[in-house]
Amino acid sequence: MRIGRIDLALQVLIGLGAGLLTGLFLGELAAPLNFVGTAFIRLLQITVIPYIMVALITGLGRLEIAEIGKLARTGGGVLGLLWLLGICLVLSMPLAFPDWPQRSLFQKSSLEAGTPVDFLLLFIPSNPFHAMANAIVPAVVVFSIFVGLALTVTPRRELIIEPLLVLGDTLARITGVVSRLSPIGVFALVAALAGTVSADDLFRLQVHVVVSAALALIAALWLLPAIVSSITPLRHFAILRTLRAPMLTAFATGSTLVILPMLAEACKRLIDESTDERPRLQSQDEAEEEREVQSSVDVLIPTFYSFPTVGSVLALGFVVFGSWYVGAPMDVSQYATMVLGGIASLFGGTAISIPFTLELVDLPASLFGVFLSIDFIGSRLSSLVGTMHYATIALIGTFALQRQIWFRLPVLLKGLVPGLLVTIALLLGFRVVYSNFIVVPYTAADVLSEAQLLGTETEAVVYIEEPEAPLPGGPRSYDDIVSSGSIRICYIPGNYPLSFFNSADKLVGFDVEMAHRFALRSRLEPIFLPLDQVSKAPDKLDSGYCDAVFNSTTVSLDRTTTTLQTAPLSLATLALVVPEKQRKNYETWADIVDSEDMKLAYSGYHSLPRAAATSLPTIEFVPLKGFKEQQAYFENEGKGADAFIDTAEEGAAWTLLYPRFSVVVPRPVTRVPIVYLTAKDSPLLLKALNTWLLIERETGGIQELEEYWIEGRRDAVATSRWSVIRNVLGWVN
Structure with a gap:
């Protein structure tokens, strides 16, 4: 018995499931698979820019100016309305995001001012080849539209259009070949993500999936049909009943391209069912007009296929989600940039639009890998909404040509207002559920409480309170310190992340580890003594209570007469x-x-x-x-x-x-x-400290500790994530 070939959609689903199981089984051992996933992403992007140009140039170039005018008046207005609806849905997404705090230690990259978006460079291609080479999609789109419009009035334009059509078919074949690798690419991306992502991040990710699915279903099944039924003779449920086959097919395949013929026939059937019987046409001009109206569906759907759909616009919701996901909420200007740049870049599809838009609003590029790992679901939802999007343009455009469009405010309000109210209520409901019932525990503070010294811990004496032993009566010389075999270090307790006690009651922090390193290099035992505040440092140093204050202190002219300050160790x-x-x-x-x-x-x-x-x-x-x-x-x-x-x-x-x-x-x-302090009468100790700081600075020691303690990078000491192979079977350590 011959077993039928598994279709690509099922293969991708199997790849997703296998990747999830592989990631859970291998844990962080699955991280190298990210290389395969990245290669798949690059392959997906190979044909994007050429495809945009070919599709727009040939789509517009084959039309006449009069046809373009009609399309712009009918379909263009509807397209703008649908985009506006999609933007409103995207901007409403934060209503659903729960107030789950997301904090991190200081990042130097946060000091870099974001590069202002140059909208002239973004949209006006003064050098089209520069725009193509640097994937500036909006500029490529504008250039392609100009070329397509110019072709409409160019004699013998078919000499250019025909080769471009062949090139378009070639690009489609390349895309088809790459799409066959989707199961492998999705497997690699999901395996690497499942093996390395924390449980908290997975909980956060489900918020996007749930919210996106809800908005997509509301748009496809409620809002878009409501718009059509409010200004045409069609009924809401009649639209859904007739279009359910192409919509389900698009959702199952994850592609709107394969259902275009089916969709066109369904739209024609809807129009035929709603059109009243007319008297027999008497003139040839009237007959020609009728044929033009009947064929409008065949013109509108393919022409607007190159333009982003409401489903594509909803994909920009991932950018909004990404800002919440990393704890960096966008401001008004960033939202405007996302909308303008995002919609323009959607001509190239989400594979190029999402990373482009993430960069525009200064979000981490690594979020694109997260997007692709769940795009198996997102692409199907987008195809579902896209099918209704094309049908909306075709139906409204055709009835507009038949002069059967009328604005019925009561019907529009009856359809849209409840839908919008349900949308808002649903989003707020998600927020309540995720804020009160499905709550991700806050674990960011663990980076401090569980911190350990990065280097080898030297033998040290740590005083939590000031010792009652008598003071030397004056600062010790460097020779006395060396001969005693120990150095007395003042630290400020609770000074996160410089000097503090972790959950194991060990004194840790940037300054503490710096003191350990200096003591180790000087072959001295560190004795840590508490200091309440920096203002008391001169007295403590002069009395011999401590030899040096290892607390990152801002340099001060006022302090020059009371203490010695080291060379700056950082800023x-x-x-x-x-x-x-x-x-x-x-x-x-x-x-x-x-x-x-x-x-x-x-x-x-x-x-x-x-x-x-x-x-x-x-x-x-x-x-x-x-x-x-x-x-x-x-x-x-x-x-x-x-x-x-x-x-x-x-x-x-x-x-x-x-x-x-x-x-x-x-x-x-x-x-x-920032500097460390010594007594004003300890020039040799100061010289030793400055020499050591120079060595640490030049060898990268200070940078290493700053990355670990100040920026919270724990790669060198990160504990392995839970996995079956390690924690259940015990096959690896």
């Missing part, structure tokens, strides 16, 4: 920690200076207010003395001050602990050098 970024909902109020320092009665709380850990006093003369500073006061400030939702001034590097750590707050780096970015 700190002046920032504000503010309630999440108020972050837009502090985008520039000018906004802060112009604010009336502004109060900024500050920590005793450093002297930032003095450094900022000259640029913020109208600000009242509220001191927080020690860890407990600073902790109370955040626990009381910032009571007593408008914001908390800090370095972005330290402030980001506090937002992990208190995710209702967010770090804002006002523009222009202000960066100040």
Whole structure:
């Protein structure tokens, strides 16, 4: 018995399931499969730019100017209305996103100002070849439209169009060959994702799938048919009944191309059923007009096939989701950029539009891999909506040519208003469910509580409270320190992420690890002694309580007479920690200076207010003395001050602990050098520290620790994710 060949859609589904099982079985061992997935993505993008050009040039070039005018008046207006509907649905998606805090440690990339979008370069192809080479899709689309329009009035245009049609068929064959690799590509992408993504991320991902499916079904089954039935003689349920076969076929295959002939016949059948009997036509002109009307479906559907559908526009919802997913909500200007650039780039399909739009709004390019891993579902939903989209244009356009279009406001409101209300209610319902019943636990703070020293931990003595032993009475010389075999280090407890106690009650942090490294290189045993605040450092150093203060402190002229400051080990970024909902109020320092009665709380850990006093003369500073006061400030939702001034590097750590707050780096970015301190009478120790800092800086030691402690990169010590092969079978360690 011969077994029938499995169709491609089922193969992709099998590949998705196999990839999911493989990722769960292998865990992080499946990560190398991402190489195969990336190769598949590149193959998908091979024909995109040529296809856009060929489709638009041939689609427009074969028409006459009069035909283009009719199409623009009928189908163009409907297309704009449908795009507007799709944009509204995309912009409504945040209503469904639950308030799941997403915070991370400081990222240097956040200091880079996003490159302003050059809309002239984006849409006007002064150099078409540059636009093609750099995949500037909107410019390629504009160029192709101009060429297509010019061909309509060019003699012997078929000499150009016919070869382009052959090229189009060739590109379609290439796409067909690549599409046969979809099961392998989807398998690799899903396996790598399932093997490396955290459970929290998977929970977040399901939010997008559920919301997108709901919006797609509402658009295809309710809103679009409601628009058609409100301005044509057609009935809502008659539209759905007649179009259900092409819609289901498009959903099953994930392609609208294969159902175009079926869709055209279904639309003609709807029109024939609704058209009243007419008297026999008397003139040849009237007969010609009737034939033109009857063939309008065959013209409208193929012509507008090259334009993005409502389903394609809904795919831009992934960009909105992506901003929530990574905890970087977009502002109004970014939404506008997404809409303009996104719709223009959709002419090239989602394979090029999504990465292009992610880049436009400064979201991580790696999100595109996440998009592709679930595009098996998204592409089918898009095809379902796309089928109804083409039918809407064909039906309204044809009835417009027959002069049977009328605007019935009661019918339109009866169909659209309930649909829009249901959409809003459904999105808000999702938000309630995900906020109260399916809640992802907040684990971002674990990056601090579970942190361990990156390097080899040296033998050390750690005092939690000041020892009662008598003080030496003065600072020790470097020779005395070396001969004693130990160095006394002052640290500030609770100064995240520089010096703090983890969940195992071990003293860790950037400055702590720097102290360990200096002690190890100097062959000294570190003795860590607590210090309440930096202002007490000169007295502690002069009394011999400690030999050096390893607390990243902003350099200060006021301190030059009381202590010695090392060469700068890095730069700190002046920032504000503010309630999440108020972050837009502090985008520039000018906004802060112009604010009336502004109060900024500050920590005793450093002297930032003095450094900022000259640029913020109208600000009242509220001191927080020690860890407990600073902790109370955040626990009381910032009571007593408008914001908390800090370095972005330290402030980001506090937002992990208190995710209702967010770090804002006002523009222009202000960066100040940070140093360590020694007693004013310890020049040799200062020289030793500076020499060691130079070595660490040049060998990448400081950068390594900054990436680990300040930016939270845990690649070097990341624990393996759960997998069957490791945690169940025990085949690998």
